[in-house]
Amino acid sequence: MTLQVAPPEVGTSPDVMATAERRRGWLVVAEQESRDLWTSGRGLILLLLFSILLSAVTYLTSTNQALNFLEQRESVNLVLQLAVAVGVLVTLVVSADGISGERERGTLESLLVTPVSRRAIIAGKLIAALTMWFATFIVTIPYVWVLARGVGILGQAMALGLFVGTLVAVGLGSVGLLISGVCNSNKTSIAASLFLLLILFAPTQLPSGLPQGWFFEVLLRANPVASALAYISSMLVEGHSWTEDLSYLITPLLTALIAGGALVFAGPRLLRLTPGVSAG
Amino acid sequence: MTSMTVEAVQLTKHYGARSAVEDVSFEASEGEIVGLLGPNGAGKTTTIRLLTTVLVPTSGGFSIAGHPSTSATNIRRCIGVLPESSGYPAHQTGGEYLRFFARLFGLSRGTARSVAAELLAIVGLEERAESPISTYSRGMRQRLGIARALVNDPVVVFLDEPTLGLDPAGQAQVLDIIRAIAKGRDATVVLSTHLLPEVEEVCSKVVILNRGRVVASGSVGEVISGALIKQSAQLRVPLDLVERARNVLAGFTNLVVDQPAEQRDVLSLVVDRPGSETGPGSGDVMNAALAAITAAGIPVLRFELEGARLSDAFLKVTGEAAL
Numbered sequence: 001m002t003l004q005v006a007p008p009e010v011g012t013s014p015d016v017m018a019t020a021e022r023r024r025g026w027l028v029v030a031e032q033e034s035r036d037l038w039t040s041g042r043g044l045i046l047l048l049l050f051s052i053l054l055s056a057v058t059y060l061t062s063t064n065q066a067l068n069f070l071e072q073r074e075s076v077n078l079v080l081q082l083a084v085a086v087g088v089l090v091t092l093v094v095s096a097d098g099i100s101g102e103r104e105r106g107t108l109e110s111l112l113v114t115p116v117s118r119r120a121i122i123a124g125k126l127i128a129a130l131t132m133w134f135a136t137f138i139v140t141i142p143y144v145w146v147l148a149r150g151v152g153i154l155g156q157a158m159a160l161g162l163f164v165g166t167l168v169a170v171g172l173g174s175v176g177l178l179i180s181g182v183c184n185s186n187k188t189s190i191a192a193s194l195f196l197l198l199i200l201f202a203p204t205q206l207p208s209g210l211p212q213g214w215f216f217e218v219l220l221r222a223n224p225v226a227s228a229l230a231y232i233s234s235m236l237v238e239g240h241s242w243t244e245d246l247s248y249l250i251t252p253l254l255t256a257l258i259a260g261g262a263l264v265f266a267g268p269r270l271l272r273l274t275p276g277v278s279a280g
Numbered sequence: 281m282t283s284m285t286v287e288a289v290q291l292t293k294h295y296g297a298r299s300a301v302e303d304v305s306f307e308a309s310e311g312e313i314v315g316l317l318g319p320n321g322a323g324k325t326t327t328i329r330l331l332t333t334v335l336v337p338t339s340g341g342f343s344i345a346g347h348p349s350t351s352a353t354n355i356r357r358c359i360g361v362l363p364e365s366s367g368y369p370a371h372q373t374g375g376e377y378l379r380f381f382a383r384l385f386g387l388s389r390g391t392a393r394s395v396a397a398e399l400l401a402i403v404g405l406e407e408r409a410e411s412p413i414s415t416y417s418r419g420m421r422q423r424l425g426i427a428r429a430l431v432n433d434p435v436v437v438f439l440d441e442p443t444l445g446l447d448p449a450g451q452a453q454v455l456d457i458i459r460a461i462a463k464g465r466d467a468t469v470v471l472s473t474h475l476l477p478e479v480e481e482v483c484s485k486v487v488i489l490n491r492g493r494v495v496a497s498g499s500v501g502e503v504i505s506g507a508l509i510k511q512s513a514q515l516r517v518p519l520d521l522v523e524r525a526r527n528v529l530a531g532f533t534n535l536v537v538d539q540p541a542e543q544r545d546v547l548s549l550v551v552d553r554p555g556s557e558t559g560p561g562s563g564d565v566m567n568a569a570l571a572a573i574t575a576a577g578i579p580v581l582r583f584e585l586e587g588a589r590l591s592d593a594f595l596k597v598t599g600e601a602a603l
Contacts, residue, residue: 024383024386025384028380028383028384029384032380036369036371036372039371040371105367105369106363106365106366106367107366107367107368107369109329109334109361109363109366110361110363110366110381110425110428111384112333112334113332113333113334113356113359113361113363114356114381114384114385115353115356115357115384115385115386116384117353273329273334273335
């Protein structure tokens with residue numbers, strides 16, 4: 001038995017290769033992670049469950065709309081809010097598996113000994129997790145189209161959902177990866193992420209909304225999910241302009257910036273065989 | 281001329297107050313297979329993780345293919361690693377898995393495809409290239425892991441327990457591949473294993489660790505001599521020539537010759553003071569004794585060496601009762 005493998009990229013200088021690795025590393029990781037997510041069936045199952053839920057909610061809202069219990073704008077708002085909430089949920093679940101899952105499956109060490117930087121690996125994982133959000137958004141389009149017929153808010157609703165949902169998904173996807181990096185096990189990471197989302201999402205689902213008063217207003221604005229959904233609602237239901245309640249987007253934006261920044265800063269220390277940023 | 285590819289100098293790793301590796305130093309050159317031995321918890325895996333930049337040393341340093349430990353990316357570019365108990369994505373195919381890693385090393389899609397196909401053929405998995413890894417046996421997975429370690433044509437290959445859990449045929453296959461890596465490509469192989477007979481067979485150098493420290497290193501012969509293992513042998517000659525044989529062997533001052541009472545045609549030889557600084561090693565004494573017997577025209581009916589295997593040295597230097 002003889003091994004005669006040609007050296008990679010014969011004639012390419014190490015510097016050029018290093019640049020190519022830096023440029024493409026995140027893309028290669030994102031591509032493979034996305035393929036794993038969708039071909040393993042995990043992504044498709046989550047998307048199927050979402051579609052069933054969305055179908056049921058759309059049916060109920062359109063029935064209520066027909067009975068004049070619900071205005072058309074409110075129906076669109078309800079379905080769009082659901083899409084953002086569930087899209088963010090699945091993004092969080094997938095990103096919460098990103099580092100702790102690799103550790104548990106014993107596949108992390110092989111990744112760590114490649115020349116791709118830790119930050120590029122994390123960026124690739126975040127992008128792959130975000131494909132879950134984009135997929136749920138695409139599935140939502142026909143449902144919103146059906147509900148928004150005749151009121152001329154389809155374009156506005158879609159643009160709003162895509163922008164706000166992406167902002168929240170980037171923020172909470174980053175939080176999911178941070179949690180995954182510091183958790184001892186995959187189960188702990190996913191449970192902690194779901195618990196976090198429940199805390200953030202539950203206040204938005206009270207039948208009468210949050211009670212009035214400055215305390216609850218602060219609570220609403222401090223919550224990236226609740227304030228993002230409030231922004232969607234203010235535009236779609238109350239007909240406000242996109243600049244009128246822009247302050248609602250401060251928390252989602254800060255969450256994305258802080259969590260994303262923490263990932264960039266602490267990423268290399270998170271992506272280790274042992275959990276935590278100080279492990280060594 | 282061979283060049284130095286691995287140089288570890290007083291490599292130390294502490295986890296709080298606990299020391300995992302302490303002052304580990306050794307060297308290896310291209311084409312060399314270095315056996316990293318030690319009982320469980322001796323620090324073999326930690327040493328490999330330090331040398332592969334997965335862990336950062338507390339103190340000490342190392343260089344791989346001329347790159348210092350501070351240049352982690354350059355080191356990763358020229359090493360191949362099969363980690364201990366490496367996991368594999370079950371739903372990926374072997375080909376897809378290798379193509380992914382080849383691309384992580386900067387190879388284009390086309391080159392990654394051809395390198396993956398070539399490596400799969402080398403490790404005997406070409407027919408299963410497009411089967412999911414979940415359908416692979418343990419031996420096939422280990423071979424796939426070795427193939428992955430070669431996607432970047434590495435200068436140094438680290439294999440941590442590559443034969444763990446394999447049947448004898450699987451072990452033999454993996455050892456054949458390891459030999460081929462060192463001989464066919466002049467790569468240095470650092471091999472952590474518990475299979476001492478195989479280490480004796482394939483390794484040109486061994487480093488024995490115990491409780492995080494190097495307790496012996498050098499060639500297999502040097503380690504055995506250094507462990508001051510008394511080598512013994514059983515020599516059977518025709519009954520009427522036993523006395524003549526004793527007289528011949530009496531010329532060897534560091535050889536103790538005895539005769540078991542129950543076997544009158546057998547002489548028991550024990551090398552006294554093995555591995556002494558000035559005198560010859562155990563193996564040399566036995567060779568000389570045997571040569572003297574045959575030179576004296578005494579037919580050798582049986583000659584069996586005992587007590588100077590790597591496993592004896594290993595047990596002595598690590599103080600372990602069993603592996």
